[in-house]
Amino acid sequence: MPPIDPVFWGAAAIPLILLMVTLVVFRWAAHEAASVGMFAAILVAFGLYQLDLTGLAVASAVGIWEAVAILYIIIPALIFYHVIDRARGFDALREQIKSFTSNELFLVLAAGWVFVSFMQSISGFGTPIVVVAPILLALGVKPVYAVVIPLIGHAWANTFGTLGVAWVTLEGIVEMQNVLLTALSAGVLLWIANISAGLTIAYIYGRREAVSYALPFVVVISLVHGGGQLLGIYFWEPAFANFFAATLALLTLAPLSKLSRYAAPADGIESRPAMQDEITTLGASSPSPAVADGGETQSDVRTDGGTATASDAAHAVDDDLMSLKLAALPFGVLAVIAFLTAVVEPVGEALGTVELVLPFPAVETGLGVETGALSAAGDGIALLNYPGAFLLVSALVAYLVYRQAGYYEQTRELIDGEQEGFLEVVLRTAIPASIAVVGFLVMALVMDYSGQTSVLAQGLATVATSETYGFLSPIIGALGAFMTSSNTASNILFGGLQLETALALGTSESWILAGQTAGGAIGNAISPANVILGTTAVGIVGREGDVLRKVIPWVAVVCAIVGVVIVVATLVGFLGAI
Amino acid sequence: MNDITAYTVAFGLAALAMPLISYGTTNGIESLATAGLVAIVVAGVIPLVVRYAGLFGTDSESVSTAD
Numbered sequence: 001m002p003p004i005d006p007v008f009w010g011a012a013a014i015p016l017i018l019l020m021v022t023l024v025v026f027r028w029a030a031h032e033a034a035s036v037g038m039f040a041a042i043l044v045a046f047g048l049y050q051l052d053l054t055g056l057a058v059a060s061a062v063g064i065w066e067a068v069a070i071l072y073i074i075i076p077a078l079i080f081y082h083v084i085d086r087a088r089g090f091d092a093l094r095e096q097i098k099s100f101t102s103n104e105l106f107l108v109l110a111a112g113w114v115f116v117s118f119m120q121s122i123s124g125f126g127t128p129i130v131v132v133a134p135i136l137l138a139l140g141v142k143p144v145y146a147v148v149i150p151l152i153g154h155a156w157a158n159t160f161g162t163l164g165v166a167w168v169t170l171e172g173i174v175e176m177q178n179v180l181l182t183a184l185s186a187g188v189l190l191w192i193a194n195i196s197a198g199l200t201i202a203y204i205y206g207r208r209e210a211v212s213y214a215l216p217f218v219v220v221i222s223l224v225h226g227g228g229q230l231l232g233i234y235f236w237e238p239a240f241a242n243f244f245a246a247t248l249a250l251l252t253l254a255p256l257s258k259l260s261r262y263a264a265p266a267d268g269i270e271s272r273p274a275m276q277d278e279i280t281t282l283g284a285s286s287p288s289p290a291v292a293d294g295g296e297t298q299s300d301v302r303t304d305g306g307t308a309t310a311s312d313a314a315h316a317v318d319d320d321l322m323s324l325k326l327a328a329l330p331f332g333v334l335a336v337i338a339f340l341t342a343v344v345e346p347v348g349e350a351l352g353t354v355e356l357v358l359p360f361p362a363v364e365t366g367l368g369v370e371t372g373a374l375s376a377a378g379d380g381i382a383l384l385n386y387p388g389a390f391l392l393v394s395a396l397v398a399y400l401v402y403r404q405a406g407y408y409e410q411t412r413e414l415i416d417g418e419q420e421g422f423l424e425v426v427l428r429t430a431i432p433a434s435i436a437v438v439g440f441l442v443m444a445l446v447m448d449y450s451g452q453t454s455v456l457a458q459g460l461a462t463v464a465t466s467e468t469y470g471f472l473s474p475i476i477g478a479l480g481a482f483m484t485s486s487n488t489a490s491n492i493l494f495g496g497l498q499l500e501t502a503l504a505l506g507t508s509e510s511w512i513l514a515g516q517t518a519g520g521a522i523g524n525a526i527s528p529a530n531v532i533l534g535t536t537a538v539g540i541v542g543r544e545g546d547v548l549r550k551v552i553p554w555v556a557v558v559c560a561i562v563g564v565v566i567v568v569a570t571l572v573g574f575l576g577a578i
Numbered sequence: 579m580n581d582i583t584a585y586t587v588a589f590g591l592a593a594l595a596m597p598l599i600s601y602g603t604t605n606g607i608e609s610l611a612t613a614g615l616v617a618i619v620v621a622g623v624i625p626l627v628v629r630y631a632g633l634f635g636t637d638s639e640s641v642s643t644a645d
Contacts, residue, residue, distance in 0.1 A: 031585065032629045035622045042619075054603060057615040061599035064592050064618070358600045431585045435625055438592050442618065 034439025050366025477519025
């Protein structure tokens, strides 16, 4: 193993530091910053961590292979988005949703916190971001915030969401002394992330006035989310706890919208920094949905002189928009498919038999870091039982229905046929995003194969004491999620390390493992793949740094709060933590 | 060459590298694996070339929209 010393630790941190500096400080586009991080990781791996050229080749190729899995969501998500957008489905959705309540803040919280959590409970893999970001855009949220809000809003649901895949994985790879206590501890920590998400989204919308205005909403929904999840863990099954809570919260929206406080536009909120100026009327002067906050319109970022999208022109007329049922059809189909494939095992298993696998050999560095071969089942991409496939099927259903109903023809007439080709617009957005995802994952896999990621985590664990390690455990979990864009992968990567360190230091393993998975969930909000999914979905590819500048402080603060709670809980013995 | 074309080339190189390295390393053909690694390196350089080509005023346009 590489030595855990300042030289090796500092070198391993270089790719991450360069990535963050180029993205967040210099505001480079993700595909440019990813290249810098990738080359730094390769140089450190080759020069210091003794990963030879064959090992580098394998690690890089596995990174591209992992990127394919993410691109198999990004590209179908873009198709899904444009199929709806070209039929003016998002315009219809916005207008119909507004008929329930004209309270913007309620709608933003409902979509960016409640609905995105529901999507995460059944789907995951970034799907909630690509589905909800365009909805927020249609509600009048500025594009950067339309990505920021669901990133923050969905994070808490990562561990027990997607039918508990991250939790089940953690339970499988480490031997927990008390599974229920660990799950409950994780539930408590994720509740903190949940309530802070609700408050933060309200703050993003309209600063302090909005927070105090939204407080009853946030308290009620957080009780349902966090409390419901804890009840689900205790009385039912951790794998279904998030689905139970998220569904209950979705149902709670109906009575909440009837309250006089939320049935009418919000009073007393003067500043609305996350919102475009005018969203209540679809007038010709309305801005394009992709008007960045103070930045450019979507058409400004085009490089090929592309022509109008459906939404660009569709603001002109709001008659003949489709009904809410039709507008919500693709989302309903997506939710049903995701739920059926996850819950009805024979369906999931049958679809899972079609798998794409590319073999790669095992690799060992000169310092003895070994990584196993990729060849067995489980390393492949289940082509049919995958969010990308669900998005494509949902898009196809929506396309056939909308075409039959004549909505595409109607849009073409509205914009006099001046519409950029479907494939052209999808590829124009997908290509830079694809390069970024490939760069990030090559960097992450090279760091993993060479042992840099382990050294980073072990270095943090080495400097800790039994009293302070609790503070670091969510940070390590978040680091894993940032590196892999997955709560599950973070748990695989660092679950064992966290348990071993907890046992060695004699601190509570339940709270440390809970910190790992909660940190992994929170860190998902800044995972490059999720950020790129969001920027791609709302047409602001290249502004990933702007998104990260707004999400990183939230992740840092919540990780710190969660860390303090773990330290206190282990000191006082809360939930049997001794 | 505009930047989208350049990125398409970069993506094509990365996509090509994957089977080259997979086949090369699992069958002991080192030259294929090396060619794959070179393709990845070239693919990684392209976004940086596009960025600086844009800054130095060639016909390549960056999609970066940072304000």
